[in-house]
Amino acid sequence: MPSTWWRMRGEARVGELRQYGVDQPMFLCLFAPGPSWDDVRALFEAWAAVRGPDLDGSRNAEAIGPLMDLGLTLHPVDVGTRLSCFRDCIPRIHGSTARLRR
Incomplete structure (x- = not known):
């Protein structure tokens, strides 16, 4: 994968x-x-705020739904294939760090 x-x-x-780094998976x-972060920041913060048990996944689904509707993609800077967020990969952002599951 690109870096x-x-x-x-x-x-x-x-x-x-x-x-x-990598902590599989x-x-x-x-x-x-980036310049458009403020347009989506609140949606990522709402998902990051989901903590604790979510036995049926409903709290996570409620937070992820609006993010999925944005049609976000990841474009490799060097080489590689563009990834569709929430279809090809799942990105989680917490402040200045992120975890990407592919």
């Missing part, structure tokens, strides 16, 4: 994920906000 991706919403750059990344 750096741009998170995009259409043509707008939401942020950058730069891989620094997660790729560990640093996250740097």
Whole structure:
């Protein structure tokens, strides 16, 4: 996998994920906000706020739904294939770090 991706919403750059390690099945990344981060920040923060048991997955599904509707993608900076978020990979952002499951 590439080591750096741009998170995009259409043509707008939401942020950058730069891989620094692996904790299978997660790729560990640093996250740097892009010019369009403020447009989606609240949705990622709402998902990050889901804590504790979620036995039927309903709290996570409620938080992820609006994110899935955004049509976010990850574009490799160097080489590789563009990934569709929540179909090809699941990105979680917490402040300046991110975890990417592929």
